[in-house]
Amino acid sequence: MRQSSLVVVANRLPLDDSAAPDGACEWRRSPGGLASALHAILQQTPATWIGWNGGIDSAPVLPDIGTLRIRPIALSEKELRGYYEGFANSTLWPLYHDAVEQPVFHRDWFQTYRDVNRRFAEAAAEVAEPGAAIWVQDYHLQLVPGLLRELRPDVLIGFFLHVPFPPPELFMQLPRRTELLTGMLGADLVGLQRPQAAHNVAQLATKLLGAQATDDQITLDGRVVRTGAFPVSIDVSEMAALAARPDVVKRAAKMRADLGQPRRVLLSVDRLDYTKGIEHRLTAYSELLRDGRVKVRDTVMVQVAVPSRERVDSYRVLRDRIEGEVGRINGEYGRVGEPAIHYLNQPFDRADLAALYLTADLMVVTPLRDGMNLVAKEYVAARADxxxxxxxxxxxxAAAEFEHAFLVNPHDVDGLKATLLSAMGAEPADLRRRMRAMREHLSGHDILAWARAYLTALDHTGRLAAGLLR
Structure with a gap:
């Protein structure tokens, strides 16, 4: 077994579901998401990525992706239901997103979650070189840092939470709250998206564990755990280059023609998830149509809803509701050959996404709660003009970084309607001023800046960041 000085541990492998014709594996990229965030860092860096390959009861040997070695983890049907669909996505996910959907607590799910986390930790312990850095990603694997601390006390352990970390009053609802918090604090560095999240962790460490805690440091059992906000970003140059490609520009022009050359195109690109505020957005747009503030003949909305967690009951119900509402709006306000909303429940490749970003006059990103939202950053990166x-x-x-966006409370449908109208009616000079400010910020806070900040904090010698970010 070859060992690595850097090991990434994540729920999923960053792979396409099918191999390329020559048998090589390629990156699986989705709107935003972990694979997109780490693509620029790891595509040319010797490392090992441990994750589930998406199948049941199988962990086939998979070829490398460039210099990245792949170590698949097998999940049984029972484990998929208990660990992934159950505790991770029916308990932690809704609770970490302000309980937008009611979290479900089943005692059996946590045992399965613990067992699967141990399997990930054991795989990481096996492939890590002495003194290696192991970078654990996200809420699916919150127990892994503590388990690694027991198995490999010689390694550096980083943990990064891509989703929000909830306020103490929500986290305290979890039946296994102490074990989850202790597991996460097994890391040397806990990275979060926002300073408030670090504050929440410190409060809980004091309350549940009796630790001495500040917003950037927690002392637990004589060991110091550092915490901090490291807002994740995107590969800005990659998206800008993609949006400038002649074939993508041509594709954008064709998309606009296919939409009927409307005066305005509104675009939303989301995973199909109840945290994304899709239903609130549809309600607001429907009422603008009803009130005559928006006309189908000159304005069109494109809603991309990438399929997500289709085996989870709440997601199937959500899809049915959204598709029913889109049908109602189109039936009531659409015209022959002119639907009010173009609804696309399918994944898009990167070139098509870039073309959509170029097509959109308004990018509408209105989640009810989101750790960051990289789609917003991709849109800004694509708008070079x-x-x-x-x-x-x-x-x-992303709202903390893009203060020049048209910011809105998506729970307030009337406010959302007013904000949409303000954005649609804004003067071109105002739009250019806002976009220029957002692009300037993004250019200095890209994915490499994020990785450099996090990895330098994890390894104060600077060797880890220097080796990754050559």
């Missing part, structure tokens, strides 16, 4: 408007939820982590 300085045009376009970003309507952005106050409850997305």
């Amino acid at each position: 300085g045009t376009g408007a970003l309507v952005l939820s106050e409850f997305a982590g």
Whole structure:
């Protein structure tokens, strides 16, 4: 077994579901997401990625992706239901997103979650070189840092939470709250998206564990755990280059023609998830149509809803509700050959996404709660000509960085309607000023800046960041 000085541990492998014709594996990229965030860092860096390959009861040997070695973890049907669909996505996910959907607590799920986390930890312990850095990703694997601390006390352990970390009063609802918090604090560095999240962790460490805690340091059992906000970002140069490609520009022009050359195109790109505020957005747009503030003949909305967690009951119900509402709106306000909403429940490749970003006059990103939202950043990166408007939820982590967006409370449908109208009616000079400010911020806070900040904090010698970010 070859060992690595850097090991990434994540729920999923960053792979396409099918191999390329030559048998090589390729990156699986989705709107935003972990694989996109780490792509620029790891595509040319010797490392090992441990994760589930998406199948049941199988962990086939998979080829490397460039210099990245792949170590698959097998999940049984029972484990998939208990660990992934159950505790991770029916308990932790809704609770970490302000309980937008009611969390479900089943005692059996946590045992399965613990068992699977141990399997990930054991795999990481096996492939890590002495003194290696192991970088554990996200809420699926919150027990892994503590388990690694027991198995390999010689390694550096980093943990990064890509989703929000909830306020203490919500986290305290978890039946296994102490074990989850202790597991996460097995890391040397806990990275979070926002300073408030670090504050929440410190409060809980004091309350549940009796630790001495500040917002950037927790002392537990004589060991210091550092915490901090490291807002994740995107590969800005990659998206800018993609949006400038002649074939992508041509594709964007064709998309606009296919939409009927409307005066305005509103675009939303989300995973199909109840945290994304899709239903609130549809309600607001429907009422603008009803009130005659928006006309189908000159304005069109494109809603991309990438399929997500289709085996989880609440997601199937959500899909049915959204598709029913889109059908109602189109039936009531659409015209022959002119639907009010173009609804696409399918994944898009990167070139098509870039073309959509170029097509959109308004990018509407209105989650009810989101750790960051990289789609908002991708849109800004794609708009090299300085045009376009970003309507952005106050409850997305990106709002702290994009104060020049049209910020909105998505729970307030009347406020959302007013903000959409303000963005649609804004003067071109105002839009250029806003976009210029957002692009300037993003250029200095790209994915490499994020990785450099996090990895330098994890390894104060600087060797880890220097080796990764050559």
